[in-house]
Amino acid sequence: MKKEKKTKPYVEPYFEEMHRKGIILTIISLILFVGVPTITCIVYDIMPNFGTVIATGIGLIAIFVPTGIAEMFGEVPIMGSSYYLACLTGNILNLKLPSAINAIKVSGFKQGTKEADVVVGIAIAVSSLITLVILALGVILLMPLESFMTSEAIGIAASNVLPALFGCLVLGFIGNDVGGGIIIKGRLKAAIVPFIFFIVLYLLISDLYEAFEGFLMIIGIGMVYLITKKMYKAGKIEVILPESDSMEAAAEIFEAELAGEENKEEL
Amino acid sequence: MSYQEVSESSLLYVLVIVSLLIIAAICVYYLLLCMRKAKEMGISKQKVNEIIKSTAIFSIVPSIAIAIGLVTLVIVIGIPYAWFRLSVIGSVSYELMASNMALSALKLDLANADADAFGLIMWVMCVPITSTVLANIFVCKPMHLGTMRVGSGDKKWGALSQTTFMTALLVVLIVPMIFGGLVGLLTFVTSALIAVVVSMLAKKTGAKWMNDFILAICLIGAMGMSIVYTNLLG
Numbered sequence: 001m002k003k004e005k006k007t008k009p010y011v012e013p014y015f016e017e018m019h020r021k022g023i024i025l026t027i028i029s030l031i032l033f034v035g036v037p038t039i040t041c042i043v044y045d046i047m048p049n050f051g052t053v054i055a056t057g058i059g060l061i062a063i064f065v066p067t068g069i070a071e072m073f074g075e076v077p078i079m080g081s082s083y084y085l086a087c088l089t090g091n092i093l094n095l096k097l098p099s100a101i102n103a104i105k106v107s108g109f110k111q112g113t114k115e116a117d118v119v120v121g122i123a124i125a126v127s128s129l130i131t132l133v134i135l136a137l138g139v140i141l142l143m144p145l146e147s148f149m150t151s152e153a154i155g156i157a158a159s160n161v162l163p164a165l166f167g168c169l170v171l172g173f174i175g176n177d178v179g180g181g182i183i184i185k186g187r188l189k190a191a192i193v194p195f196i197f198f199i200v201l202y203l204l205i206s207d208l209y210e211a212f213e214g215f216l217m218i219i220g221i222g223m224v225y226l227i228t229k230k231m232y233k234a235g236k237i238e239v240i241l242p243e244s245d246s247m248e249a250a251a252e253i254f255e256a257e258l259a260g261e262e263n264k265e266e267l
Numbered sequence: 268m269s270y271q272e273v274s275e276s277s278l279l280y281v282l283v284i285v286s287l288l289i290i291a292a293i294c295v296y297y298l299l300l301c302m303r304k305a306k307e308m309g310i311s312k313q314k315v316n317e318i319i320k321s322t323a324i325f326s327i328v329p330s331i332a333i334a335i336g337l338v339t340l341v342i343v344i345g346i347p348y349a350w351f352r353l354s355v356i357g358s359v360s361y362e363l364m365a366s367n368m369a370l371s372a373l374k375l376d377l378a379n380a381d382a383d384a385f386g387l388i389m390w391v392m393c394v395p396i397t398s399t400v401l402a403n404i405f406v407c408k409p410m411h412l413g414t415m416r417v418g419s420g421d422k423k424w425g426a427l428s429q430t431t432f433m434t435a436l437l438v439v440l441i442v443p444m445i446f447g448g449l450v451g452l453l454t455f456v457t458s459a460l461i462a463v464v465v466s467m468l469a470k471k472t473g474a475k476w477m478n479d480f481i482l483a484i485c486l487i488g489a490m491g492m493s494i495v496y497t498n499l500l501g
Contacts, residue, residue, distance in 0.1 A: 040279055057365070091357075103322060112429040114304075121300075122319060126323050146467065161328070166455065167458025168436070170459065194438050197444045206447070217435065
């Protein structure tokens with residue numbers, strides 16, 4: 001028997017194009033990332049043995065490669081097709097992710113739509129450019145500002161940038177309005193058990209917690225997803241769609257019912 | 268050749284500046300591409316400008332924090348490569364860990380390291396994190412499109428399921444910020460309180476422009492207060 005060919009699910013041309021361009025930009029950037037050490041090492045005749053590089057960096061590879069891939073599960077759904085650019089310019093947790101969350105919040109678009117994807121792209125490109133400019137200024141002003149930049153007070157402030165960032169971001173996330181005119185009541189109830197779980201986990205293994213954050217994100221997504229689904233099915237979470245979407249949803253249900261009736265008749 | 272002769276060489280400066288100019292051009296291209304796409308989707312120019320303004324203002328303070336990290340990294344790997352690494356894929360913590368790991372593996376310290384050690388450090392910093400970027404080429408698209416299809420059968424569940432990713436991400440990330448120490452917790456709460464006060468003020472006075480500055484005000488205010496908390500609590 002001939003095996004039926006699996007049809008590819010439909011992908012909007014916008015997402016196809018953005019992913020294709022993201023991949024091209026990644027390849028160009030990878031050439032630069034590798035090109036700088038390659039040319040330097042060739043010119044100065046200091047090219048290390050590949051085996052020594054792997055042997056020296058094995059600890060980093062063991063920690064960062066699986067963690068980096070695990071982090072993608074949490075970050076890609078939010079940053080979408082702009083994740084390529086976010087990775088190229090780095091500093092994801094302390095800059096790109098908050099920028100993306102802020103852009104979704106400011107725009108009011110529903111996460112997962114192409115409109116949200118495009119505003120996240122704008123935010124990530126702008127924040128990358130700002131970092132490039134400030135770091136260039138930092139290099140120019142390194143000498144005159146060295147005493148200021150190495151002062152104790154500035155060190156304390158810089159080490160608290162994450163709680164300062166996420167304090168206001170989390171607050172904006174608490175409301176029922178999730179963008180696109182969609183109101184969801186009670187969705188945060190699904191986060192209570194995972195939140196308690198991660199607090200206990202952090203208190204038990206605080207030294208390892210941050211090193212394995214990527215894996216914890218996967219566990220967190222699984223927990224929040226399953227609890228949310230259960231609570232939604234039990235009617236404990238209410239989703240109110242904007243009128244146009246509700247009409248579409250009703251039409252879809254009607255069409256499905258109609259198809260069901262037709263199938264029964266055929267039988 | 269000494270370690271410093273290579274790490275501060277003009278060749279490295281030229282390579283880094285050229286590479287960063289190309290990266291900046293990539294960012295500008297991407298920004299223009301997204302702005303064109305936004306226009307095609309009918310997103311108003313006003314909304315796009317609002318996002319650009321809000322992101323630009325908000326990005327300044329965290330970028331300064333990254334620039335502060337530059338000072339620490341410069342001591343280990345010199346100005347040009349530290350500048351390059353922090354402007355592209357890396358982060359201060361990763362770069363510092365990678366450079367120190369390479370030095371200790373060679374049983375060297377900066378005082379007696381030679382040019383070969385710098386060559387090794389450059390590659391040890393480059394290979395692990397570049398592999399994750401390489402993985403994006405194969406993993407990012409299927410992962411993104413896969414998560415978008417979650418809940419596609421039921422519109423209500425579809426909308427709800429998309430929020431679970433951000434909820435989970437925030438739950439995992441804020442735990443160490445809140446329970447990592449009293450200063451972190453107070454900084455977190457201060458930032459949230461400032462956000463409440465500023466948005467209330469913006470609403471009451473009708474000063475909509477204030478909303479563009481909320482994140483920047485929260486950041487500066489909370490980071491400033493973290494110095495006070497540290498001094499008070501020791």
